[in-house]
Amino acid sequence: MATASSTTGITRTLRALLIPSLALLAALLAGAVVMILSGDDPMAAYSGLFKGAFGDGKGWARTVRKTIPFVLTGLSVALAFKVSLFNIGASGQFVMGSVFAVAVGINFEGLPVYIHLPLALLAGIAGGMLWGAIPGILKVYTGAHEVIVTIMLNYVASLFGGWTVYAGGTQGQTPGPLWDRTAGAISETPDVLHSAQIPWLFGPPYRVHYGVFLALAAAILVWWLIFKTPLGFEMRTVGHNMRAARYAGIRVNFTIILTMALAGGLAGLAGAIETLGLNHKFAPEFGGAVGFDGITVALLGQTHPIGVLLAAFMFGALDGGAATMQFESGVPADIIQIIQALVLAFVAAPLIIRMIFRLRQQTDQDAGSAVNTSWGGA
Amino acid sequence: MSKNAPVSAFHRLRRRYGNTMIVALALIVMAILVNVTPLKEQTWLRVLFGVSALNFTLRWTVPLVLGALSGILCERSGIINIGIEGMMLAGAFAGFVAKTSTNHWPLAASLIFSVVAAVAVGGLMGAVHALFSIRFRMDQIISGTVIIILALGTTSYLYNRDAIAEGKFSSIPIPGLAQIPVIGPVLFDNPPITYLALIMVAVVHLGLFYTRWGLRTRAVGEHPRAADTVGINVNRYRYINTSLGGMLAGLAGAFLVLEAVGQFQEGMTAGRGFISLAAMIFGNWNPIGALGAATLFGYTQALQNELLLAGVTQVPRQFISMLPYVVTIVAVSGLVGRVRPPAAEGKVYETEGSA
Numbered sequence: 058m059a060t061a062s063s064t065t066g067i068t069r070t071l072r073a074l075l076i077p078s079l080a081l082l083a084a085l086l087a088g089a090v091v092m093i094l095s096g097d098d099p100m101a102a103y104s105g106l107f108k109g110a111f112g113d114g115k116g117w118a119r120t121v122r123k124t125i126p127f128v129l130t131g132l133s134v135a136l137a138f139k140v141s142l143f144n145i146g147a148s149g150q151f152v153m154g155s156v157f158a159v160a161v162g163i164n165f166e167g168l169p170v171y172i173h174l175p176l177a178l179l180a181g182i183a184g185g186m187l188w189g190a191i192p193g194i195l196k197v198y199t200g201a202h203e204v205i206v207t208i209m210l211n212y213v214a215s216l217f218g219g220w221t222v223y224a225g226g227t228q229g230q231t232p233g234p235l236w237d238r239t240a241g242a243i244s245e246t247p248d249v250l251h252s253a254q255i256p257w258l259f260g261p262p263y264r265v266h267y268g269v270f271l272a273l274a275a276a277i278l279v280w281w282l283i284f285k286t287p288l289g290f291e292m293r294t295v296g297h298n299m300r301a302a303r304y305a306g307i308r309v310n311f312t313i314i315l316t317m318a319l320a321g322g323l324a325g326l327a328g329a330i331e332t333l334g335l336n337h338k339f340a341p342e343f344g345g346a347v348g349f350d351g352i353t354v355a356l357l358g359q360t361h362p363i364g365v366l367l368a369a370f371m372f373g374a375l376d377g378g379a380a381t382m383q384f385e386s387g388v389p390a391d392i393i394q395i396i397q398a399l400v401l402a403f404v405a406a407p408l409i410i411r412m413i414f415r416l417r418q419q420t421d422q423d424a425g426s427a428v429n430t431s432w433g434g435a
Numbered sequence: 436m437s438k439n440a441p442v443s444a445f446h447r448l449r450r451r452y453g454n455t456m457i458v459a460l461a462l463i464v465m466a467i468l469v470n471v472t473p474l475k476e477q478t479w480l481r482v483l484f485g486v487s488a489l490n491f492t493l494r495w496t497v498p499l500v501l502g503a504l505s506g507i508l509c510e511r512s513g514i515i516n517i518g519i520e521g522m523m524l525a526g527a528f529a530g531f532v533a534k535t536s537t538n539h540w541p542l543a544a545s546l547i548f549s550v551v552a553a554v555a556v557g558g559l560m561g562a563v564h565a566l567f568s569i570r571f572r573m574d575q576i577i578s579g580t581v582i583i584i585l586a587l588g589t590t591s592y593l594y595n596r597d598a599i600a601e602g603k604f605s606s607i608p609i610p611g612l613a614q615i616p617v618i619g620p621v622l623f624d625n626p627p628i629t630y631l632a633l634i635m636v637a638v639v640h641l642g643l644f645y646t647r648w649g650l651r652t653r654a655v656g657e658h659p660r661a662a663d664t665v666g667i668n669v670n671r672y673r674y675i676n677t678s679l680g681g682m683l684a685g686l687a688g689a690f691l692v693l694e695a696v697g698q699f700q701e702g703m704t705a706g707r708g709f710i711s712l713a714a715m716i717f718g719n720w721n722p723i724g725a726l727g728a729a730t731l732f733g734y735t736q737a738l739q740n741e742l743l744l745a746g747v748t749q750v751p752r753q754f755i756s757m758l759p760y761v762v763t764i765v766a767v768s769g770l771v772g773r774v775r776p777p778a779a780e781g782k783v784y785e786t787e788g789s790a
Binding site: 091199205210212223231233349356389393395396397398401408409 | 589
């Protein structure tokens, strides 16, 4: 079985899909158990969930719309994983991307769309890259572990974002630089100018924008970068064995910083796309959660860009259907978070899945998702 | 030779607890100066060193030091625990649920029961983390992340917004000591979990460095193969320590709900678990060092509060609120080559021939 499957591409793909699919199934089953235990009806919940995600055109649109940021934050985490770096900072990078993109998007009136929109998107990427590069630089030069730095930067970014749109206090504190003066006491930016908005692919009520293709393009680009370029080879080498990479003459420090910056750029692009395509403005409540979900998406996708696309779609469906599920069955939408955490648990520990479904141990390694675990750096 | 002995003892103490001693001494001296002398008329000094700032500091320090102790117990045995945040949150939630369902009990009984519940659930989360890391050989950082996301999701799912916890722990002044000016009201007039947290620092310190259990724990974290060779059950020690660590994180959660705030709020740990980790690293995996680091971080939190309340600065409040997080980053960045994690940390231990 093992020898036959390694010869053809299709069976190899199927085998790669096996653990994630079973993990998803197991998580849905475990979620059902949680619902039964707390007195909810899992059948009603899951049928509501499915209806909300795929029931009609609007459901599909919702699913696709929610998939876009998951793809990009998932890619962000997956790319860092390839270099044994753990980017828990996608949510901060997402916020910085949103802020930078909106800063360009609400200014520069009169620019044509083919200049203004790319400029705003690039600004978002730059914001995310900046926020991603900081933990990379600190890791290389001071040994500070990226997990702690990225987490702290999440809080800093969220406060920074809050400041930029701050409506000013009751005691006459200065409002933030991006605050919409016409918004009264509400802390938010003005609408992004039309020339910086990502056009609708399907307009309201569907509200799906061309950002879908940006997300797809990003996935292909990351795949190409990791597997088809010398830089990607260096990244994977550093990820496998830092010492060997250094011995082989690979610029390890440069690779670490660049990877963190690129990972940040992807999460920043997610923020920019959400801001320019969907929300058309920035407010403190936008962003946040997608960063943490990026971790689960990346692992569910086995840190492979194509896998990330599929995993993001699954998460998009879960999120897209959650509201309908809550409305139709009364089950709190938070159950989705539990299911997502269980997916992460099962996919990160293939041994559990093998035990539940009584699969035989493969000889080769499962999801290669070991993170560089030493706090001291080096 | 004998003349040098006290000096070298001082040096040894300083080398081991340098950060802690300097932070503690500076705070105490400044606090006494500012609160007893006419210096207290200076708004800025009062903001920086007033009794209120010091009280806030201790209130912020307690969950941080408990979290750091939790991390120390786990990591000294070789299990990385970034899930402290989740264990704290789960503990806080369990304490809240226990409190709301025993509101009709006598207050003290209900509170103590709730603390036990919080500690138990924290310990359970620790055991799950150990199970993931040891039995299922999950990457320990991923396993910690699972714990966090699971705790966030479960507590939000089960949280009943109508439930109200009635009553929380109140201060128990220690007779005599509480009357000392400045130091008395800050250190000796606190609710019980605060005292307990400070006692736990001593307990964990003595346990780790002066008992058989501690020696074995450190051996398991530094060189599991050697520990195994002399007959120590490596994974048993890791299970026990990680569960104990979870219990301490649960106690931190209990502090938040039953002593500091009095209610549960979704995501109320707000990064304290992660700052605890930084305190653990900054304190070089040493309980007393961790207390010093936690006090430093607690102080920046308190400073943030005091600055916002006093309104003495034009700096936007969001930037003041960044202070604790930025200080944390600076602290973990300024340590190159000065701290060293347990050697076997993060690695699955397999007895020879079992793989």
